[in-house]
Amino acid sequence: MSTAVAQKRGLAATIWDYLTTVDHKKIALLYLYSGGFFFLIGGLEAMLIRIQLMKPDNNFISAGLYNEMITMHGTTMIFLAAMPLIFALMNAVVPLQIGARDVAFPFLNSLGFWLFFFGGILLNVSWFTGGAPDAGWTNYAPLSTTSPGHGVDYYVMGLQISGAGTLIAGINFLVTIINMRAPGMTYMRMPLFTWSTFVTSALILFAFPALTVGLFLMMFDRMFGSAFFDVALGGNVIIWEHLFWIFGHPEVYILILPLFGAFSDIFSTFSRKRLFGYSAMVFATVLIGFLGFMVWAHHMFTVGMGPIANSIFAVATMAIAVPTGIKIFNWLFTMWGGQIKMTSAMLWSVAFIPSFTIGGMTGVMLAAAAADFQYHDTYFVVGHFHYVIVGGVVFGIFAGLHYWWPKMFGKVLNEKLGKLAFWPFFIGFHLTFFIQHFLGLMGMPRRYWVFLEGQGLETGNLISTIGAFFMAIGTVIFLINIVYTAIKEPKVGGDPWDARTLEWSIPSPPPHYNFVQTPLVRGLDPLWVEKMDGKKGMTPAEPLGDIHMPNGSILPFMMSLGMFIAGFGFIYQVDNSSWLIAVFIGMGITLGSMLTRSLKDDLGHHIHKEELEADIKKGVGK
Amino acid sequence: MRGWMGKFRSLFLFSTLALILSGCGEENLSALKPKGYSAELLLDLMLISIAIMIFVFVIVMAIYVYVLVRYRKKKGQEDIIPKQTEGNKALEVIWTVIPIILLLVLAVPTVQATFDLADQSTQGDEGVLTVEVTGNQYWWHFNYRGEEIATSQELYIPTGERVYLDMKASDVLHSFWLPAIAGKMDTLPGENINTMYLEAYEEGVYWGHCTELCGPSHSLMDFRVIAVSPEKYDQWLEDMKNVDPEAQPETTTAQEGQELFNNNCMSCHAIGGASMGVGPNLTNFGNREKIAGILDPTKENLVDWIVHPDEIKPGNKMPANIVEPEEAEKIADYLLQLEHSSVGVDAPTQTEE
Incomplete structure (x- = not known):
């Protein structure tokens, strides 16, 4: 395992290795650690919010700080926790699932991670420099453009930098999946996780530029005196809402689709059946991705768009329920007639179905434009999107981590602790969020720092807070499980689950070139096909030969560091123009690194046949 | 029974559902205890959607429970390999078409209600009140068009008739929500005026909230709507027009x-x-x-x-x-x-x- 190697080589060498790595498997770990770190910060913020709302007229945190909490909780969870954790799974799994030795652009992969990382750090530095952003994660103008202090500036710069990282990662996966598939791995033989990564990457490609544009307008309004959102000077505040949601709605599908893919692989593996209705599932994924761009204005039903626009977006939104329903039924029928093995990964997946179905149902209710006049910006919406994002995305991340943990670390997460973490989290989740639907309809708006006594909201809020503590307990047990597994659990072989797809045909964790010989894919679920033919592993598609691999590089780290420094310069040059020096230094580092990258040829290195043969003797080929 | 689907309310799950939900929340605040035309219309729409959704949920859960109980791996079956079914065209068609039908059932009343609530046909007619609403950090201003009077924080309306609200904001976005009478509408700074209407069935003091994050005191931007009979409303108008700002207090x-x-x-x-x-x-x-x-x-x-x-x-x-x-x-x-x-x-x- 990597820690053993690390001890031999020393800490500094390991850190240098991770700073310079372009290996998708190590980048997956970087995404996992930083995403996990931000998930804990976002969770802490959530707990503070719930403690504040434990009883009426509470004064646990102040009004201004509360608005910073909700803003940072939402922003952190969406951009800095869910997205990187999903990228962790994609990086760890997708190249292996298609039989590739790395992603198409390993250098860009590293750049994408470091941009995300420094953007996230920049955003969180705001806590220590006079206040975090406080205009909500949606950052609506003009509250955001007029927000005093630099909180919103950090939001703009942090998300701009990390958003660039996400866009790069999305493009990278698109090209990887189009170009890097092993012989025989046709589109209609790709595992659903790869398919959903493909669709998600396309969504990222088209959705994130809208955010980028919005953030640029916001940046110029706040820092350079433009007036895109200033009504007094002829601007329009609704433009921000449109730009934000043209990005923001596809973003929801960017979050959930990869995990739909993960669930598909998990249901199929632990039912020992091929996915029911594979082509319908692929079609549904593509359709959800497509429709995801047609419905952004359902976040804006009360903004005054008029009944025609509202009706069109209402019906379009309802239409998404159809492909989602197709997926739910196909998962159920994948299990139908199977041999269901209830591992922790399967437990999270099975729990996802009713939870997500409830979230989808409230989604259809919200789609009824007129009824949204009651639901909008109340706790009904808070209940709805937590059902989708926790019940879908977070359950999916837990399921995916349990499922692919052996592939990433060579050890199966302890099953007993896995189930012990599941139950408090699952029960706490429903306790926290189910009641919130009713709170909303009973008259509790969203983003309320306090609710007043005598409005009948006391009991519901108390239940919700208690539930949040259960979720925290579940999370802590999961963390304990990680440590316990690392210390106590035995190493496992390449295929601990008797699984079906290519990633399980190679050792756990895989050698850094993944496949000694590129495999030949002979059908859907390629490893299962070979196993059913009585073979031990994949048939190679090429003779044993030298493997060309990319070299590591510190340049992605330096480029991102430059952006990070320039970010501070942009934020503070408003107060004092001498901060422009930071902009020049930062951009100098970034552009200098880019120039170095362009001028200096780096042709990578070869792993020679003799080394591979030595590795095979040690058991890597099997 | 004044709602447009009042006749049908006794059917299906509606009566039970309505009964359960009406246990939720305080009078004159909760959206589940409607006291006005729009709120009642919206509760009906919610009940239709909830009924359809519960129907779907029950079916999903029935299959779900059956599958999980029936197909759990049992001891001694470790080596059995299930049949690798590819799919089933008929089933795919069924679970595509039935949801489409259910959604159409929901879409029709949704579109009807959306247009109904956007109706402004009587605005400006003789005797129809329009109030100009302005959201401010953190208070509401109500200007009674054509009456030369204004109130803040408390809006007076006559019961049993439509009162139009022409709404805007003076600083940041706000949103005017009156759950027991009507839904909500955002108020925007600048030239955009949003219009909604209120129609209260009963006299009462109704609780309203701001529902668009507008700063630290967002949660404290409450207001009241006081609905009184048209006669009392006329009396109130009379009183308000005769206010003498210079009047000498007694003590x-x-x-x-x-x-x-x-x-x-x-x-x-x-x-x-x-x-x-x-x-x-x-x-x-x-x-x-x-x-x-x-x-x-x-x-x-x-x-x-x-x-x-x-x-x-x-x-x-x-x-x-x-x-x-x-x-x-x-x-x-x-x-x-x-x-x-x-x-x-x-x-x-x-x-x-």
């Missing part, structure tokens, strides 16, 4: 308070008149349900508010310590005796239920 402290008020507060606040100042219009303050939308109308609370408004509503624009506490008491005496109209003081509030 000496209140008289001193009036003097202090005129010297310290009049640059932002008004009594009588129809224009919107920097701060709320304080006409009829003695009959307000709440001070600043949230505090009980006691003298102690009012003095606290006058001296330390920022501690009660963080981030609001009224400066602290503008007067000494002793002076604030006199101002409070003056304001609390401003009872320009007794209409609506006996209207039922939710706490009486």
Whole structure:
């Protein structure tokens, strides 16, 4: 395992290795650690919010700080926790699932991670420099453009930098999946996780530029005196809402689709059946991705768009329920007639179905434009999107981590602790969020720092807070499980689950070139096909030969560091123009690194046949 | 039974559902206890959607439970390999077409209701009231079009008829939500005027909230809508038009308070008149349900508010310590005796239920 190697080589060498790595498997770990770190910060913020709302007229945190909490909780969870954790799974799994030795652009992969990382750090530095952003994660103008202090500036710069990282990662996966598939791995033989990564990457490609544009307008309004959102000077505040949601709605599908893919692989593996209705599932994924761009204005039903626009977006939104329903039924029928093995990964997946179905149902209710006049910006919406994002995305991340943990670390997460973490989290989740639907309809708006006594909201809020503590307990047990597994659990072989797809045909964790010989894919679920033919592993598609691999590089780290420094310069040059020096230094580092990258040829290195043969003797080929 | 689907409410799950849901929340606040046309229409729409969704959920759960019980791996079956089914065209068609039909069933009333609530056909007609609503950090202003009067924080409307609201904001986005009577609509700064209407069935004091994040005191930007019978409303209009802002209070402290008020507060606040100042219009303050939308109308609370408004509503624009506490008491005496109209003081509030 990597820690053993690390001890031999020393800490500094390991850190240098991770700073310079372009290996998708190590980048997956970087995404996992930083995403996990931000998930804990976002969770802490959530707990503070719930403690504040434990009883009426509470004064646990102040009004201004509360608005910073909700803003940072939402922003952190969406951009800095869910997205990187999903990228962790994609990086760890997708190249292996298609039989590739790395992603198409390993250098860009590293750049994408470091941009995300420094953007996230920049955003969180705001806590220590006079206040975090406080205009909500949606950052609506003009509250955001007029927000005093630099909180919103950090939001703009942090998300701009990390958003660039996400866009790069999305493009990278698109090209990887189009170009890097092993012989025989046709589109209609790709595992659903790869398919959903493909669709998600396309969504990222088209959705994130809208955010980028919005953030640029916001940046110029706040820092350079433009007036895109200033009504007094002829601007329009609704433009921000449109730009934000043209990005923001596809973003929801960017979050959930990869995990739909993960669930598909998990249901199929632990039912020992091929996915029911594979082509319908692929079609549904593509359709959800497509429709995801047609419905952004359902976040804006009360903004005054008029009944025609509202009706069109209402019906379009309802239409998404159809492909989602197709997926739910196909998962159920994948299990139908199977041999269901209830591992922790399967437990999270099975729990996802009713939870997500409830979230989808409230989604259809919200789609009824007129009824949204009651639901909008109340706790009904808070209940709805937590059902989708926790019940879908977070359950999916837990399921995916349990499922692919052996592939990433060579050890199966302890099953007993896995189930012990599941139950408090699952029960706490429903306790926290189910009641919130009713709170909303009973008259509790969203983003309320306090609710007043005598409005009948006391009991519901108390239940919700208690539930949040259960979720925290579940999370802590999961963390304990990680440590316990690392210390106590035995190493496992390449295929601990008797699984079906290519990633399980190679050792756990895989050698850094993944496949000694590129495999030949002979059908859907390629490893299962070979196993059913009585073979031990994949048939190679090429003779044993030298493997060309990319070299590591510190340049992605330096480029991102430059952006990070320039970010501070942009934020503070408003107060004092001498901060422009930071902009020049930062951009100098970034552009200098880019120039170095362009001028200096780096042709990578070869792993020679003799080394591979030595590795095979040690058991890597099997 | 005034809703457009009143006839059908006894069918299906609706009666049970309506019964269960109506147990939720306080009167005159909860969207589940509608007291007005729009709220009732919307509750009906919610009930249709909930019924359809419960129907779907029951089916999903039935299959789900069956599958999980029936197909759990049992001891001694470790080596059995299940049949690798590819799929089933007929099933795919079924679970595509049935949801489409169910959604169409929901889409029709949705579109109807959406257009119904956007209807402005009678606005501007003789005798139809339009109120110009302005959202401010953190208070609401109501200007009664054509009547030369204005109120803040408390909106008076006649029952049984449509009252149109033409809404905008003066600073950041706000949203006007009156769950028991109607839904909500955002108020925007600039030229965009959003229009919605209210129609209250019963007399009462209804609780409203701001539902668009507007700053630290977003959660404290409450307002009241006081619905009274049309006759009482006419009486109220009469009273409000006859307000004498200069009227001499009876007690000496209140008289001193009036003097202090005129010297310290009049640059932002008004009594009588129809224009919107920097701060709320304080006409009829003695009959307000709440001070600043949230505090009980006691003298102690009012003095606290006058001296330390920022501690009660963080981030609001009224400066602290503008007067000494002793002076604030006199101002409070003056304001609390401003009872320009007794209409609506006996209207039922939710706490009486």
